[in-house]
Structures are given as C-alpha cells and as structure tokens.
Amino acid sequence: MSSSFNKDYSDDFEVTPWKVEGSVDYARLIKKFGTQEITDEIVEKIESLTGELHPLLGNKFFFSHRDLDWILNKYENNEKFYLYTGRGPSGMVHLGHLMPWFLTKHFQDKFDSNLLFQITDDEKFLFGNKTMDEIKKNVYENILDIIAIGFKKKRTKIIVNTRHIKQLYSNSLEIAKRITFSTAKSIFGFTNSTNIGMIGFPPLQGVPCFLPTLIEGKPTPVLIPAAIDQDPYWRLTRDIAEKIGFYKPAQIHSKFLPSLQTTGKMSSSDPETALFTTDEPRIIEEKVSNAFTGGQPTTLLQRKLGGNPGICSVFSYLKYLFDTPRESNERELKCRSGNLLCGECKHDLSSHSIAFISIFQDRREKAKDLVSDFMYSEES
Amino acid sequence: MSSSFNKDYSDDFEVTPWKVEGSVDYARLIKKFGTQEITDEIVEKIESLTGELHPLLGNKFFFSHRDLDWILNKYENNEKFYLYTGRGPSGMVHLGHLMPWFLTKHFQDKFDSNLLFQITDDEKFLFGNKTMDEIKKNVYENILDIIAIGFKKKRTKIIVNTRHIKQLYSNSLEIAKRITFSTAKSIFGFTNSTNIGMIGFPPLQGVPCFLPTLIEGKPTPVLIPAAIDQDPYWRLTRDIAEKIGFYKPAQIHSKFLPSLQTTGKMSSSDPETALFTTDEPRIIEEKVSNAFTGGQPTTLLQRKLGGNPGICSVFSYLKYLFDTPRESNERELKCRSGNLLCGECKHDLSSHSIAFISIFQDRREKAKDLVSDFMYSEES
Numbered sequence: 194m195s196s197s198f199n200k201d202y203s204d205d206f207e208v209t210p211w212k213v214e215g216s217v218d219y220a221r222l223i224k225k226f227g228t229q230e231i232t233d234e235i236v237e238k239i240e241s242l243t244g245e246l247h248p249l250l251g252n253k254f255f256f257s258h259r260d261l262d263w264i265l266n267k268y269e270n271n272e273k274f275y276l277y278t279g280r281g282p283s284g285m286v287h288l289g290h291l292m293p294w295f296l297t298k299h300f301q302d303k304f305d306s307n308l309l310f311q312i313t314d315d316e317k318f319l320f321g322n323k324t325m326d327e328i329k330k331n332v333y334e335n336i337l338d339i340i341a342i343g344f345k346k347k348r349t350k351i352i353v354n355t356r357h358i359k360q361l362y363s364n365s366l367e368i369a370k371r372i373t374f375s376t377a378k379s380i381f382g383f384t385n386s387t388n389i390g391m392i393g394f395p396p397l398q399g400v401p402c403f404l405p406t407l408i409e410g411k412p413t414p415v416l417i418p419a420a421i422d423q424d425p426y427w428r429l430t431r432d433i434a435e436k437i438g439f440y441k442p443a444q445i446h447s448k449f450l451p452s453l454q455t456t457g458k459m460s461s462s463d464p465e466t467a468l469f470t471t472d473e474p475r476i477i478e479e480k481v482s483n484a485f486t487g488g489q490p491t492t493l494l495q496r497k498l499g500g501n502p503g504i505c506s507v508f509s510y511l512k513y514l515f516d517t518p519r520e521s522n523e524r525e526l527k528c529r530s531g532n533l534l535c536g537e538c539k540h541d542l543s544s545h546s547i548a549f550i551s552i553f554q555d556r557r558e559k560a561k562d563l564v565s566d567f568m569y570s571e572e573s
Numbered sequence: 574m575s576s577s578f579n580k581d582y583s584d585d586f587e588v589t590p591w592k593v594e595g596s597v598d599y600a601r602l603i604k605k606f607g608t609q610e611i612t613d614e615i616v617e618k619i620e621s622l623t624g625e626l627h628p629l630l631g632n633k634f635f636f637s638h639r640d641l642d643w644i645l646n647k648y649e650n651n652e653k654f655y656l657y658t659g660r661g662p663s664g665m666v667h668l669g670h671l672m673p674w675f676l677t678k679h680f681q682d683k684f685d686s687n688l689l690f691q692i693t694d695d696e697k698f699l700f701g702n703k704t705m706d707e708i709k710k711n712v713y714e715n716i717l718d719i720i721a722i723g724f725k726k727k728r729t730k731i732i733v734n735t736r737h738i739k740q741l742y743s744n745s746l747e748i749a750k751r752i753t754f755s756t757a758k759s760i761f762g763f764t765n766s767t768n769i770g771m772i773g774f775p776p777l778q779g780v781p782c783f784l785p786t787l788i789e790g791k792p793t794p795v796l797i798p799a800a801i802d803q804d805p806y807w808r809l810t811r812d813i814a815e816k817i818g819f820y821k822p823a824q825i826h827s828k829f830l831p832s833l834q835t836t837g838k839m840s841s842s843d844p845e846t847a848l849f850t851t852d853e854p855r856i857i858e859e860k861v862s863n864a865f866t867g868g869q870p871t872t873l874l875q876r877k878l879g880g881n882p883g884i885c886s887v888f889s890y891l892k893y894l895f896d897t898p899r900e901s902n903e904r905e906l907k908c909r910s911g912n913l914l915c916g917e918c919k920h921d922l923s924s925h926s927i928a929f930i931s932i933f934q935d936r937r938e939k940a941k942d943l944v945s946d947f948m949y950s951e952e953s
Contacts, residue, residue, distance in 0.1 A: 315742070315746055318746055318750065319746060319749065319750055325743060325746070325747075355739075355742055355743055355746075356739075358738050358739050358742045359735075359736075359738050359739045362695070362735055362738045362742075363705060363735055365770075366695055366698055366699060366705070366735075366770055367705075369699065369768060369769050369770025369773065370698065370699050370768050370770050371768065372768060372769050372770075373765065373766050373767065373768055373769070374763065374764070374765050374766070374767050374768070374769055374772060375765035375766060377769050378765070383754065384754070385753060385754050385755035385758070386753050386754070386755060387753065387754050388749060388750050388751065388752060388753055388754070389749050389752050389753070389754055389757050389772050389773055389775065389776070390745075390746055390749025390750050390752075390773065390776070392754060392769050392772045392773055393749065393769055393770065393772055393773015393774070394773070395769065396769070396770065
C-alpha cells in the first residue's frame with residue numbers, strides 16, 4: 194500500500210481526514226486511494242440480500258469500497274458482521290454527517306448487525322483549537338443526533354475515546370507498535386511541526402475494527418460505512434490486521450454532500466456552508482436562500498440558457514436527500530432546459546429540510562433520556 | 574532547551590532513557606543535560622530539614638538536580654510536595670533499581686510526602702520485544718518490590734499505565750498537543766522507523782507531574798527522584814508545565830550502579846550483570862564471584878601493584894550499598910596499597926547481598942497481601 198496524498202499531487206482537489214478541498218473527482222479518488230468501485234453486481238447482491246434498494250446505493254452516493262463483496266459472502270455463509278462508524282465531534286452535526294449514518298441504520302436493520310459508534314473527542318482536541326470542555330459539549334449534542342437516527346438500542350454501543358480509553362488502550366498499543374513513523378507520515382502527511390498526540394492517535398481509530406472479535410471471542414467481520422475521507426485510518430488498520438490475528442475491516446465509502454456556498458464539503462467549522470440538525474426554520478430558509486446554485490445570473494438568461502445541476506449544491510441536496518430518482522431526473526431536465534428557476538428548487542429544499550429537521554429535532558429531544566442506554570460499557 | 578544526545582556526540586558514553594553505554598562521566602553529563610550539580614550547601618540544607626544525612630546524598634550517588642533548591646524553599650514556606658518516581662517493567666527488579674527508591678522512601682518519611690509511583694507497562698511493550706502478558710507478570714513482581722521498600726501505605730499510590738489510563742489520558746492529551754515531533758525527535762532521537770506508539774508515549778510519563786495539583790485542587794510541587802537517564806522525559810514536561818498552569822516538576826538524579834560484568838549500568842535484560850531481588854544465595858555468590866573488579870591478574874601482582882577501585886564493580890556496590898563512608902575509604906586505601914585481595918571484597922559483597930536480599934524477600938512475600946492497598950484509584 195503506497196498511496197499518498199501530498200499537496201503536490203497533480204489534482205485540483207485534496208481529500209484527507211481533516212480537509213476536503215476543490216471539486217472532488219470521485220473516479221480519480223478511487224484510483225488515488227486504491228479502493229474499488231461499487232459495481233452494479235454488488236448493488237444487486239445487496240438488494241437481493243436485503244429485499245430492497247436503498248436510495249443512497251441506487252443514486253451512487255455510496256460509490257467505493259474495500260472488501261464489500263468479501264463481507265457479503267461471509268454473511269451468505271452465516272458469518273454475521275458488525276458495523277462500525279464514527280464521528281469527530283468538532284462541532285454540531287449537519288446533514289452531510291447523517292448520510293453515512295442513514296445507510297448504517299439501514300444495514301443494521303437488514304443485516305441485524307451490532308454497531309460500534311466511535312466518537313473521537315481526543316482527535317478533535319489534538320487536531321484543532323477547541324478546549325476539551327467545548328469538545329465535551331459537542332460530544333453530548335452529537336450523541337443525541339446519533340440516537341435520533343433510530344439505531345437499535347440493544348445492538349448499538351457508542352464509544353467516546355476519552356471515556357472508554359481503558360477499553361481501547363491495550364489493543365491500540367498492539368496496533369501502534371506495528372506502524373512506523375515513516376508509514377504514518379506517508380499516509381497522513383505528518384511533518385516536524387505536527388504534535389506528537391496527532392502522530393500517536395491513528396491506532397485508536399483502528400481499535401473498533403478489532404473489538405468485535407474480542408467481544409465475540411471469535412473472528413468477526415466488520416463493515417465500516419463512512420465518507421471516503423476517513424479511509425486512510427482504516428487503510429492503515431487493514432495493513433496490520435492479519436499480522437495481529439484479525440480480519441481486515443471492510444469499508445463502504447460515501448461521497449460528500451457539497452457545501453451550500455461553493456465546492457468542497459459541508460463543514461461544522463463554517464456554519465454558513467451547512468444545514469445543522471439544530472438549525473431553526475428561519476436559519477434554514479436563510480442559508481438555502483443564499484446557497485450556491487448552477488443557475489444563470491438573471492431569470493431571462495436562465496429561461497434562455499438553462500442551468501447547470503452538475504455544479505449546483507441545491508440540486509445535490511435534493512437529489513441525495515429528498516428527491517426520488519425519477520423526481521431528480523425530471524428536475525435535471527427541467528433545469529437544463531430553462532424551465533425551472535433556482536428560486537423554485539430553493540423553495541423545495543427549504544421546505545423539505547425544515548420538515549425533516551423538525552421531526553429530527555423531536556427525536557433528538559427524546560434521545561436525551563436514552564443516552565446511557567447507548568453507551569459502551571466502562572467495565573474492562 | 575536544546576540538549577540532544579545523538580550517537581555522534583563526542584563522548585565515549587551514551588545515556589538515554591533506554592540505553593546506558595560506556596563509562597559515564599557524570600560531570601560531563603550534567604553539562605550535556607543542562608542540569609545542576611547538587612552542592613554541599615543543598616546537601617546541608619536537606620540535612621538540616623530532615624535531621625540526618627542520608628548515605629546516598631553523603632556519598633554523592635545522587636549528584637544532579639533540577640529545582641531541588643526551589644522545592645526545599647517551598648517546603649520551608651509550608652508548601653508540601655509530592656514525590657513521584659517510577660518503574661519500566663522490562664524485567665525483574667535488581668539492586669540498581671532500588672537505589673532511587675531508598676532515597677524516595679527516606680524523603681517520604683522525613684518530608685511526610687505523598688508518593689505517586691508510575692509503572693510504564695505501555696512503554697515497555699512499545700519499546701521492546703515482550704508480549705503484554707509477559708509485561709503484566711513483571712508488573713506484578715515489580716509491585717512486590719516497590720511495596721517491600723517500605724513506603725507508607727496511606728501516602729503511596731501505584732499507577733499502572735494500562736490499568737489507570739483513564740485517569741491519565743485527558744491530561745496526557747494536554748501535554749501531547751504542546752509537543753511537536755521536531756522537539757520530541759531532538760530529545761529522544763526518534764527516526765522514521767520508530768513506531769508511532771513510542772512517539773506518542775512521552776506525555777504519559779509527564780502526567781504524574783501534574784496529578785498532585787489536580788488531586789489537591791491547588792498548585793502542588795512535585796519532586797522526582799530517579800536515575801538521570803529518565804531526565805529527558807521530565808525535561809520535556811518542564812518545558813510545557815507553566816504553559817498549562819502547573820509548576821515545573823523538580824528532580825533529583827542518581828548515578829547508575831555499574832554492571833557486575835563490565836562498565837555500563839545493570840540491566841534487567843542481561844541477568845548476569847545484576848543482582849536481582851529474587852536471586853537465590855547460590856546465584857548471588859556465583860554472580861559476585863564472576864564480577865568484574867579492578868584487581869590485578871594474579872595475587873602476586875595485586876600484592877605488589879595494588880588494585881584500582883575506581884573501575885571496580887564490587888567496590889562500587891559495597892560503597893553505595895553496604896559500606897559506611899569510613900569503611901569505604903579504608904577499603905579503597907587497602908586495595909590500592911595491595912593489602913586487600915579481590916576475593917575478600919567479593920566475599921564481603923556476597924554475604925552482605927545475601928543477607929539484604931533474604932530480608933527483602935521476606936518483605937516481598939508479605940507485600941502480596943498489600944497490593945490492592947497500594948493501587949491508585951480507578952475512579953475518574
């Protein structure tokens with residue numbers, strides 16, 4: 194495994210676990226990271242195993258994988274897998290964060306999987322400028338979002354790194370011992386000015402790949418649904434898994450929901466770029482109304498030339514979150530032919546988002562009573 | 574602080590936290606590390622505060638310090654200090670390990686200090702070739718030695734890193750965030766092939782410098798008695814202490830007991846070089862009988878030319894562990910004048926060591942019932 198993503202790589206986009214910049218060419222990213230494209234054959238297999246086609250697979254929002262075919266074969270041979278995903282609590286949760294969680298919930302329901310959900314509060318302390326107190330507040334708020342997704346209480350355990358470090362630490366040492374600085378540097382781009390906490394952190398994000406085997410007392414496959422920017426962590430984990438007696442974790446990678454303002458992904462640290470699960474309707478309307486679209490400068494030009502859904506954040510949101518494939522195709526045709534104005538799409542996105550987030554906020558409220566039920570055990 | 578101890582440093586000895594090689598020039602080491610010599614004035618001050626002169630101060634086995642004068646002034650102004658020392662459980666404990674613990678116990682008694690005793694099992698896993706199971710066995714055995722020293726049960730808490738990681742982790746993140754790879758590299762000599770666990774480890778050895786302030790809820794000075802090879806860890810801690818609102822830890826540094834076989838320090842990993850607290854009398858006799866001395870090749874030459882106590886491991890052991898200053902001076906004179914044969918000194922060392930270790934082994938046995946009393950709390 195010798196992929197790297199140094200800044201001088203000849204692309205006009207950059208994807209690392211901490212930064213997504215530029216207009217991401219997902220086909221090129223697959224080559225760059227050395228992952229596999231999700232083929233129609235795999236989608237059909239999932240459809241046949243689960244009895245339905247999840248929209249985020251149908252519309253190829255999930256587009257890349259590692260060993261997804263392998264883990265489906267395991268499942269067919271009666272070897273059940275765990276799901277593992279996570280959240281870096283750098284701020285509040287926005288709709289972009291929810292996307293991998295939607296598919297994770299779907300898989301939990303259909304494959305009857307246990308789920309480990311890791312919250313990397315230590316990472317966000319080491320890699321950012323927030324105090325631990327600020328991050329602890331985010332952790333609590335983020336947990337409400339996770340629970341609000343509707344994961345099964347009995348099959349879901351949330352791990353908060355600083356809280357469950359004792360349950361993670363010994364295994365993380367086994368991983369850490371097998372990763373040289375040179376390897377970590379080439380994967381994460383560490384430099385002389387990187388703090389040593391950042392350099393020492395990656396093994397902790399690997400541990401939940403191995404916990405299921407330790408919990409079950411037998412080799413247990415793990416599937417990680419996550420946005421593709423997190424792949425480097427688990428690529429590293431895959432490299433050493435078999436050396437320490439575990440299966441390599443399988444992965445299924447999503448694209449990013451674009452920023453509302455420009456290209457790049459939504460970001461917790463820039464609130465204008467994203468719709469948060471805690472936003473009030475007024476704020477949602479305002480953000481959507483200011484969103485970057487593929488429209489023409491004037492109504493007249495729009496009617497005459499048509500818009501460009503390919504670069505339109507509003508179109509992407511509607512496509513991946515709210516439109517059926519048929520609705521999305523119709524919207525695209527109407528936009529390109531000049532028969533749809535940006536205001537209409539913004540109205541659709543705004544009203545869909547307000548309705549969705551309103552329901553989600555009710556679920557977040559109810560989640561407050563469930564937090565302890567979802568926490569991983571602190572017994573060692 | 575820009576000291577470094579790269580191998581090409583123009584000395585014929587090397588002292589790092591993991592290796593002591595060559596014949597150590599302690600005066601040069603003070604300059605190299607940037608520490609202070611323990612002056613007669615400081616020794617007299619300790620004598621006046623404690624009411625007696627501890628032999629390991631009188632014979633200058635403890636020879637170097639950082640801020641020892643400062644912490645004594647604090648004590649005189651009614652600000653009590655904690656003691657902190659530790660053990661890397663790479664193997665069984667030998668007499669060389671006990672030396673700093675003797676002074677630590679003396680200080681605990683005289684200054685009525687609380688003591689934190691850290692066992693860095695994670696470090697020894699990351700830096701060596703032992704499995705975690707092997708290291709866990711060492712941890713247990715080493716704890717028996719620590720308790721056998723006679724520390725006060727109510728004033729002593731043993732921290733085992735993997736067991737108490739939750740109590741250490743958040744504070745270690747505060748330290749780790751403030752140390753760049755470049756700084757750690759210059760202090761510890763990390764390279765591209767160093768594993769990332771080793772790079773991430775040093776902050777954990779810093780945490781007990783700050784725990785007393787967190788436990789007491791007010792700024793609390795800490796004095797670390799330890800062999801000087803461990804200084805780099807706390808040098809690093811001192812550099813960032815005030816930035817995160819703590820006193821710099823003070824230190825008092827010992828020399829090393831030499832190897833029985835040659836120059837260099839005793840080593841757990843080479844059993845012939847050291848007398849272990851678990852050695853049987855027969856083994857002690859054998860090791861001492863094979864020890865490296867400053868004697869002449871034949872009795873005749875010894876009688877004629879005299880021996881060289883300056884390079885003699887047997888002389889050092891007797892001087893630092895068993896002889897009074899007067900006895901040691903007499904021994905030196907008799908040796909140099911040819912009136913003492915190596916066999917006589919070996920006999921003295923052997924019988925003293927067997928007697929001491931026999932009593933120590935009884936105390937180790939009794940310690941087995943006290944282990945849980947000495948453990949640091951696992952409550953967070």
